[in-house]
Amino acid sequence: QLTGWYTERSPMWPGQAFSLQVEESILQKKTKFQKLEIFQSTHYGKVMVLDGAIQFSEKDESSYQEMITFLPLNSHPNPRRVLIIGGGDGGVARETMKHPLVEKVVQCEIDAEVIEACKKYVPSMGCGFDNPKLTLLTGDGSEFLEKTEDKFDVIITDASDPVVAADEGGSETKDGPAVSLFNEDYYTRMKEKLAPGGILCCQGENMWLHASLICRLLKKCKSIFPVVDYAYTCTPTYPSGQIGFILCSKNPETNFKDPITVWGEADADDLPLKYYNADIHRASFVMPSFMRKALKQI
Ligand code: AAT
Numbered sequence: 596q597l598t599g600w601y602t603e604r605s606p607m608w609p610g611q612a613f614s615l616q617v618e619e620s621i622l623q624k625k626t627k628f629q630k631l632e633i634f635q636s637t638h639y640g641k642v643m644v645l646d647g648a649i650q651f652s653e654k655d656e657s658s659y660q661e662m663i664t665f666l667p668l669n670s671h672p673n674p675r676r677v678l679i680i681g682g683g684d685g686g687v688a689r690e691t692m693k694h695p696l697v698e699k700v701v702q703c704e705i706d707a708e709v710i711e712a713c714k715k716y717v718p719s720m721g722c723g724f725d726n727p728k729l730t731l732l733t734g735d736g737s738e739f740l741e742k743t744e745d746k747f748d749v750i751i752t753d754a755s756d757p758v759v760a761a762d763e764g765g766s767e768t769k770d771g772p773a774v775s776l777f778n779e780d781y782y783t784r785m786k787e788k789l790a791p792g793g794i795l796c797c798q799g800e801n802m803w804l805h806a807s808l809i810c811r812l813l814k815k816c817k818s819i820f821p822v823v824d825y826a827y828t829c830t831p832t833y834p835s836g837q838i839g840f841i842l843c844s845k846n847p848e849t850n851f852k853d854p855i856t857v858w859g860e861a862d863a864d865d866l867p868l869k870y871y872n873a874d875i876h877r878a879s880f881v882m883p884s885f886m887r888k889a890l891k892q893i
Pocket of ligand 1: 680
């Protein structure tokens with residue numbers, strides 16, 4: 596049972612630890628793939644943790660789910676068929692359904708227990724699964740891509756981090772289920788399943804902590820896609836308070852920095868969105884100098 600403060604420690608972010616105050620422990624279990632914890636926090640709503648890494652808090656999840664969804668969807672002229680890999684909490688499915696052009700969504704999440712737990716304990720996220728446009732499958736996202744014969748206009752990879760901390764007290768690290776989604780082959784597989792003009796967007800880790808992983812993946816992307824870009828959003832409950840997105844397009848004309856679909860620029864207050872708007876879409880590609888330098892070297 597969790598009590599007091601939940602502290603997020605991992606060898607992926609050594610020497611730092613973010614804490615949230617726990618009001619009530621809701622669920623703690625080992626699934627077939629990972630350790631799953633959900634708790635009610637005092638000030639951030641419900642929080643889900645997988646293998647010791649915070650996956651979302653209800654307070655700030657919009658800054659991640661809306662950005663990972665609308666950066667690619669609003670950069671595509673006609674995003675009718677969408678594939679979501681991961682995203683077992685339902686947040687990205689929930690956001691995808693808000694786009695008026697989306698007709699069909701397929702989602703492949705590795706861990707059915709994450710889906711069930713979010714439906715039961717976090718309806719604000721799990722509600723994403725209640726839509727007839729969605730076909731929900733369980734399995735490894737990379738294997739699914741290899742097998743499927745469908746083509747998609749947009750592929751969103753809402754993945755957990757590739758390496759996870761060992762259990763409490765241990766000093767070793769082990770590979771998490773998302774390892775298969777952070778290698779070069781995965782990007783080649785996605786390209787094959789994108790329709791002409793298709794776009795992908797993947798969880799792209801943190802520039803303060805993982806610049807070399809980010810640059811390695813971007814370099815691979817540049818060798819297979821004509822247009823590649825990197826954006827980031829500010830999410831207080833993710834490591835170092837921000838998280839990036841890797842964006843690739845098969846269409847050489849795509850300019851990710853300038854959204855094609857622009858909603859209510861004059862009065863963004865009326866949109867059913869908490870974080871995303873066209874200005875923050877454009878701003879999310881502006882890099883600090885150290886990252887601009889690292890990206891230039893790719
Ligand atoms: N929506 C924000 C939360 C996530 S969830 C990431 C999801 O990816 C989890 O549900 C996990 O079970 C799923 N997943 C992991 N590996 C695979 C795989 N190989 N195939 C399919 N799904 C997978 C992202 C949080 C980001 C955390 C940043 N520190």
